[in-house]
Amino acid sequence: MSTITLHRREVLGSVMAERGDTLFVSGLGSTTWDLASFGDRPENFYLWGAMGNAAMIGLGIALARPDRRVVVITGDGEMLMGMTSFSTIGAKHPSNLAICVIDNETYTETGRQPTATGRGTDLAAVASACGFAKTAMIRTEIEAKNLSRLLFREPGPVCAVVKVVDEDLPMSVPPRDGGYLKTRFRIGLLGEQTAVQP
Numbered sequence: 001m002s003t004i005t006l007h008r009r010e011v012l013g014s015v016m017a018e019r020g021d022t023l024f025v026s027g028l029g030s031t032t033w034d035l036a037s038f039g040d041r042p043e044n045f046y047l048w049g050a051m052g053n054a055a056m057i058g059l060g061i062a063l064a065r066p067d068r069r070v071v072v073i074t075g076d077g078e079m080l081m082g083m084t085s086f087s088t089i090g091a092k093h094p095s096n097l098a099i100c101v102i103d104n105e106t107y108t109e110t111g112r113q114p115t116a117t118g119r120g121t122d123l124a125a126v127a128s129a130c131g132f133a134k135t136a137m138i139r140t141e142i143e144a145k146n147l148s149r150l151l152f153r154e155p156g157p158v159c160a161v162v163k164v165v166d167e168d169l170p171m172s173v174p175p176r177d178g179g180y181l182k183t184r185f186r187i188g189l190l191g192e193q194t195a196v197q198p
Contacts, residue, residue, distance in 0.1 A: 006144060008034055008102050008164040012073070015148035020069075022152060023061055023189070027054040027074030029109040030169075031102055035073055037172035042188030046174050046181060052081035055099055059089050062097035062156075065189065069096050071151050076103040076117045076161075083126060089157050090131030098151045098158035099127070104166040112166065127159035138162045 008030070016038045024044045026032040032046045045061075047054055058072035079101045089097065105118030117123060124135040134154050138144050138161065150160045175181055 004105075004139070004163050004165055006139070006141070006162060006164045007167065008104070008162070009037060009169060011138075011144050011147065011162055011164065012102075013038065014144065015151060018148045018152055019071075020152070022069045022071050023065070025054050025058040025061065025070070025072045025074075027051070027072075027078035029075065029078075031073045031075050031078075033169070033171045033173065034102065036174035037170075040174045042184050044174065045185045048176055048178065051078050052085075054078060055082050055085040055089065058097055058099065059085065059092060059094065062094040063092060066094070066096055068189075069152055070094075070098070072097070072099045074099070074101060075108070076101055076105060076115050076123065077107040077109075079123055080115055080117070080121070083123070086127050086130040086132070086159070090127070093131065093133070094157055095133070095155045097156045098154070098160065100147070100151055101159065101161045102164055103161050104164050106166050108166070117161075122161075124159055124161045127157075132157045132159050135159045136161070 012034055026035040026046050028047050028051055035044055054072050054074040058070050062070040101123055103117050105115055106112040124137045128135040133156055150158050
């Protein structure tokens with residue numbers, strides 16, 4: 001019998017009040033809807049189909065802007081597909097990067113097939129073995145109280161895996177146009193002069 005009791009948006013909602021000017025990258029599907037549900041903003045870069053790439057995009061932003069905190073919010077299925085990114089992140093060791101894996105142990109977007117995280121794969125342990133400065137497996141409300149510190153203040157790279165109930169939640173769908181999202185994020189980060197002219 002499952003002992004998972006945390007709910008994804010309750011956990012994320014409890015930390016969003018402290019996000020400040022944090023730059024976010026979200027994986028495809030549920031984590032994009034989760035992030036958008038707390039308010040669409042230029043500092044959010046949503047992925048709509050680049051499965052496995054969220055952590056690497058976050059790494060690129062973190063290396064380009066070491067003065068800004070970068071948080072990647074992604075799911076267990078997406079992170080499993082991009083698990084080799086852990087070794088690159090560990091080697092580059094960006095102190096301003098945090099990865100938050102929302103782990104419901106299923107491939108939600110393709111029919112809720114079970115992922116390897118429900119069968120023994122520990123993504124936090126993998127990140128630790130790859131050289132992350134801080135990792136955590138969060139299963140309880142008490143452990144979840146440390147999430148905002150991990151994501152926004154702990155020197156990175158950080159990987160926090162949050163075990164959550166597999167549940168259907170209302171979609172909060174942000175803009176889907178990749179070119180628009182890229183330009184909006186770039187302007188928000190660097191200023192209007194960087195906009196690509198039509």
